[in-house]
Amino acid sequence: MAKRIDVKDLDIYYGSFRAVQSVSMTIQPRAVTALIGPSGCGKSTYLRALNRMHELMPGARVEGKVVMDDEDLYDSDIDPVDVRKQVGMVFQRPNPFPTMSVYENVAAGLRLNNKRMKKSAVDEVVERSLRGANLWEELGGRLHKPGSGLSGGQQQRLCIARAIAVEPAVLLMDEPCSALDPLSTHAIEDLMAELKKDYTIVIVTHNMQQAARVSNYTGFFNIAGTGQPGELVEFDETQTIFSTPTHAATEDYISGRFG
Numbered sequence: 001m002a003k004r005i006d007v008k009d010l011d012i013y014y015g016s017f018r019a020v021q022s023v024s025m026t027i028q029p030r031a032v033t034a035l036i037g038p039s040g041c042g043k044s045t046y047l048r049a050l051n052r053m054h055e056l057m058p059g060a061r062v063e064g065k066v067v068m069d070d071e072d073l074y075d076s077d078i079d080p081v082d083v084r085k086q087v088g089m090v091f092q093r094p095n096p097f098p099t100m101s102v103y104e105n106v107a108a109g110l111r112l113n114n115k116r117m118k119k120s121a122v123d124e125v126v127e128r129s130l131r132g133a134n135l136w137e138e139l140g141g142r143l144h145k146p147g148s149g150l151s152g153g154q155q156q157r158l159c160i161a162r163a164i165a166v167e168p169a170v171l172l173m174d175e176p177c178s179a180l181d182p183l184s185t186h187a188i189e190d191l192m193a194e195l196k197k198d199y200t201i202v203i204v205t206h207n208m209q210q211a212a213r214v215s216n217y218t219g220f221f222n223i224a225g226t227g228q229p230g231e232l233v234e235f236d237e238t239q240t241i242f243s244t245p246t247h248a249a250t251e252d253y254i255s256g257r258f259g
């Protein structure tokens with residue numbers, strides 16, 4: 001299931017503004033890759049370019065390559081909707097469909113994919129996904145209650161269940177814990193450790209301890225100044241980034257001297 005992503009010389013634009021410049025990085029399968037860096041350096045923009053969500057904004061475009069296993073995701077004959085099925089995304093604020101039940105939330109992706117499935121098969125996917133998101137014990141008995149009635153942490157795990165229900169190869173997470181309390185954050189971090197056995201995970205986080213705890217690889221992005229593009233300064237195994245980074249800016253950032 002998990003796939004590797006090779007990014008080569010990626011420039012990302014909003015109209016004429018180049019927000020991210022010249023990023024090259026290999027994102028390994030069955031591992032968590034953390035993206036860190038000060039506000040505005042382009043982490044979220046970069047994340048959205050990995051599943052072609054960036055281009056949904058008017059005037060937004062990319063130059064360069066994003067290759068998943070052997071498939072160039074920006075090739076002219078690739079359907080971006082297919083890309084987004086393979087590369088799922090979880091956002092900062094949990095966003096379950098508020099009027100839908102827990103069950104319908106998890107099944108929503110299957111329905112969007114127009115898959116004709118028997119009820120028993122959908123039941124199976126819903127249970128497997130909720131188990132995968134560590135929610136089955138808590139919510140297995142409340143499948144038909146609205147998704148909006150859950151705690152923030154449960155809602156975020158519900159969104160993760162919804163994302164994995166369609167069996168993506170890659171999961172992108174944009175600050176998935178920033179709206180959560182420490183206990184729910186812990187639950188999501190545990191979940192990431194489980195999910196990386198099957199998925200490629202990329203997470204944007206402002207929390208250095210979290211990056212150090214959950215990730216195998218870390219990319220440090222930085223920006224030279226307002227109006228300048230963000231750049232990938234350093235990318236390496238997380239242990240190296242946090243113990244012996246090559247660049248002074250990386251060390252300054254992770255030790256809290258700026259950002």
Ligand SMILES: Nc1ncnc2c1ncn2[C@@H]1O[C@H](COP(=O)(O)OP(=O)(O)OP(=O)(O)O)[C@@H](O)[C@H]1O
Nearest residue numbers: 014019037038039040041042043044045046057230
């Ligand atoms: N929709 C948009 N239109 C134009 N410019 C944008 C848009 N979204 C982001 N930008 C700009 O692109 C740059 C990178 O923003 P981005 O949100 O990717 O940074 P970030 O590192 O994720 O920041 P943060 O940590 O604060 O979330 C910033 O200069 C930002 O103002």
